[in-house]
Amino acid sequence: MPESLPRGPELDKRKAYILTTIVYEYIATAEPVGSATLTQKYNLGVSSATIRNEMAELEARGYLVQPHTSAGRVPSDTGYRTYVDRLMPTESLASEESDRLRIEFARAGRAIDEIVEQATRLLSQYSQNLAVVVAPSRDRQTFRHLQLIWLADRSVLMVAVTTAGVAEQHVIEPLVDVDPDELTRASNALNRSLSGKLLAELDRAAVADALAETEPPLHASLIDGIIAGFAHARRPEERRILFGGAQHLLDQPEFRDFKKLRSILDLVEEQRTLYNVVLDSIERGESTPSVRIGGELELEDVSECSLVAIPYRMGDRSLGVLAILGARRMPYGRMMALIAATADNLSQHLTDVELP
Amino acid sequence: MPESLPRGPELDKRKAYILTTIVYEYIATAEPVGSATLTQKYNLGVSSATIRNEMAELEARGYLVQPHTSAGRVPSDTGYRTYVDRLMPTESLASEESDRLRIEFARAGRAIDEIVEQATRLLSQYSQNLAVVVAPSRDRQTFRHLQLIWLADRSVLMVAVTTAGVAEQHVIEPLVDVDPDELTRASNALNRSLSGKLLAELDRAAVADALAETEPPLHASLIDGIIAGFAHARRPEERRILFGGAQHLLDQPEFRDFKKLRSILDLVEEQRTLYNVVLDSIERGESTPSVRIGGELELEDVSECSLVAIPYRMGDRSLGVLAILGARRMPYGRMMALIAATADNLSQHLTDVELP
DNA sequence: CTTAGCACTCACTTTCCCAGACTGCTAGCG
DNA sequence: CGCTAGCAGTCTGGGAAAGTGAGTGCTAAG
Numbered sequence: 001m002p003e004s005l006p007r008g009p010e011l012d013k014r015k016a017y018i019l020t021t022i023v024y025e026y027i028a029t030a031e032p033v034g035s036a037t038l039t040q041k042y043n044l045g046v047s048s049a050t051i052r053n054e055m056a057e058l059e060a061r062g063y064l065v066q067p068h069t070s071a072g073r074v075p076s077d078t079g080y081r082t083y084v085d086r087l088m089p090t091e092s093l094a095s096e097e098s099d100r101l102r103i104e105f106a107r108a109g110r111a112i113d114e115i116v117e118q119a120t121r122l123l124s125q126y127s128q129n130l131a132v133v134v135a136p137s138r139d140r141q142t143f144r145h146l147q148l149i150w151l152a153d154r155s156v157l158m159v160a161v162t163t164a165g166v167a168e169q170h171v172i173e174p175l176v177d178v179d180p181d182e183l184t185r186a187s188n189a190l191n192r193s194l195s196g197k198l199l200a201e202l203d204r205a206a207v208a209d210a211l212a213e214t215e216p217p218l219h220a221s222l223i224d225g226i227i228a229g230f231a232h233a234r235r236p237e238e239r240r241i242l243f244g245g246a247q248h249l250l251d252q253p254e255f256r257d258f259k260k261l262r263s264i265l266d267l268v269e270e271q272r273t274l275y276n277v278v279l280d281s282i283e284r285g286e287s288t289p290s291v292r293i294g295g296e297l298e299l300e301d302v303s304e305c306s307l308v309a310i311p312y313r314m315g316d317r318s319l320g321v322l323a324i325l326g327a328r329r330m331p332y333g334r335m336m337a338l339i340a341a342t343a344d345n346l347s348q349h350l351t352d353v354e355l356p
Numbered sequence: 357m358p359e360s361l362p363r364g365p366e367l368d369k370r371k372a373y374i375l376t377t378i379v380y381e382y383i384a385t386a387e388p389v390g391s392a393t394l395t396q397k398y399n400l401g402v403s404s405a406t407i408r409n410e411m412a413e414l415e416a417r418g419y420l421v422q423p424h425t426s427a428g429r430v431p432s433d434t435g436y437r438t439y440v441d442r443l444m445p446t447e448s449l450a451s452e453e454s455d456r457l458r459i460e461f462a463r464a465g466r467a468i469d470e471i472v473e474q475a476t477r478l479l480s481q482y483s484q485n486l487a488v489v490v491a492p493s494r495d496r497q498t499f500r501h502l503q504l505i506w507l508a509d510r511s512v513l514m515v516a517v518t519t520a521g522v523a524e525q526h527v528i529e530p531l532v533d534v535d536p537d538e539l540t541r542a543s544n545a546l547n548r549s550l551s552g553k554l555l556a557e558l559d560r561a562a563v564a565d566a567l568a569e570t571e572p573p574l575h576a577s578l579i580d581g582i583i584a585g586f587a588h589a590r591r592p593e594e595r596r597i598l599f600g601g602a603q604h605l606l607d608q609p610e611f612r613d614f615k616k617l618r619s620i621l622d623l624v625e626e627q628r629t630l631y632n633v634v635l636d637s638i639e640r641g642e643s644t645p646s647v648r649i650g651g652e653l654e655l656e657d658v659s660e661c662s663l664v665a666i667p668y669r670m671g672d673r674s675l676g677v678l679a680i681l682g683a684r685r686m687p688y689g690r691m692m693a694l695i696a697a698t699a700d701n702l703s704q705h706l707t708d709v710e711l712p
Numbered sequence: 713c714t715t716a717g718c719a720c721t722c723a724c725t726t727t728c729c730c731a732g733a734c735t736g737c738t739a740g741c742g
Numbered sequence: 743c744g745c746t747a748g749c750a751g752t753c754t755g756g757g758a759a760a761g762t763g764a765g766t767g768c769t770a771a772g
Binding site: 402403404405406409423424425426427 | 713714715716717720721722723
């Protein structure tokens, strides 16, 4: 075991520049970068031999990796991480591109699902990578209106509307006949006391409280049905994940290998794992893109991938997450600018269509 | 140009058996089938030389193809077609498997979306192929209930419920203030005259008729809003397509070629084309699986694929289509049995959860 | 009509070899 | 003391050459 060399901030200016250039070049070409390439294509002012010495040290310090003895160097997770955190210039979208994005966004209608689907499509299209989108959480939505609809003597349809639109319909089958007037009274009572609360708050106690003073009292089986309906509407564990643009993976040379491709597609199919990783990527309240590189994902078989994620909002509530999953060798600056712009557009649209 | 040889039903018993065996063997092994393999593995009672003569004739008649001079034979589109239509034994699922399918179906809840998603998942899982599902059409659903909900003075939420659940919510912004009572009267009038009709029938005239006798008359802008709401709910052109199990394609040797894989994934992404093909596959009223083999799909770049499709129902209305897209070399008998069973389960469940 | 035998074809695999791309090291220079 | 030119060494990837084997079509005889 060689003595561990210092890591971290002590990269002198030249080493930093060399690392930057290698990451840049490798992202562009997908080929390991050699010392000669660097001196030829970039103005370094020193010979390739000097670069070789520097590269050897960068490798010893863990920023670079050599695929095999007679190849150039490739950035390691640490190399990319340093690049992303400290070396990379901040990019923003060309105004033309950001205009186009905004216009295409406007094409989606006013339905939440449609808007989120459009976001997925656009994100994958513009990023040329796999887009992963966690659909709006239900329990963070604000309850707006309840309607109990009489279907038959022992059959009631409960429709719960949040400010994001209809969240839930649920058939209740009470043990006694109910009549429409009774249902109207119950609906009104619930609307009066619960309107404006988060779905997450509408538990058994809240519903029972709201209905406590109804005269004549509702039958317990109907109340239970309403409670079950809210519980079902809330269920935070089952959130849909949308995907788009899997075919772009085929364009990356790193996925010209069926095993790697397979592990990504399996991940997509499984959903659960990816769901957790995407949520993990978002620190509470952070509204800048979070980046996880290669091994940082802590997923087997996808150490060749990176994930860029950012939350989106409706009003001031964070509802879900956008993410880009792609080769570790991705243009991080562009991806971060793109996903931030997409999240902005999405949040803006969702906020616009929120019910009063 | 050689004189064209007779096609069609004149395959004698032995030729039919040889063709059957070749298709069977090729489906199992994915390797071109040679005369020696046939005599060794199957009891044909004649020598390989005889088989060679027969195979040469089957090829001349268009049932078989030889990938190259020194290889065995592979079925052509015609070969598969003959196999599927006239030679293949009808399969049905093992009762154990069909039980398992039924049980897993029951795990989905009572929401239409959930049920259809579960069908997609199960179909891809059991078929080990790409499942393509056209989500329930809206305009074939039966209108059950309308609710106009007062949100603010010039803002009304319209919720349309079909027997399949909530079909549409739509914000109407009338040009005058409205009050809740007015909305209740309008809701009642619409429910009285329109309940039980198909969404497709709820056009401008139907709505105007239903509201004709309301006193005092509703403001035109509100009526227009309601009409627009129904129109939006109907829109038959925008039907969601669900996919599942793309990763299974990677298991087929015929897709160990990035170009072919790419064309299929592109097809998935595009949706429109696939949507048309899948719908085309279903003759009106047919309730047996339809099969389209290779070139019969009339799609470039996917001549290596076949599609098996079948409609599903809610009650007696056909709502959408299930399909399996896979390699042309697929076990047709099993796929047909499987998709029929899946469609049965799906139709059954949808019918069960239909509102009274 | 069937079959044994045979010559022929052609894809696939293995082996081998070479060119090329890099590196690390050393020794000399400013 | 850092920088550089030069050189030897290493490894990959591609391409040619050669051998292997599966499979065919044809012929002639049963």
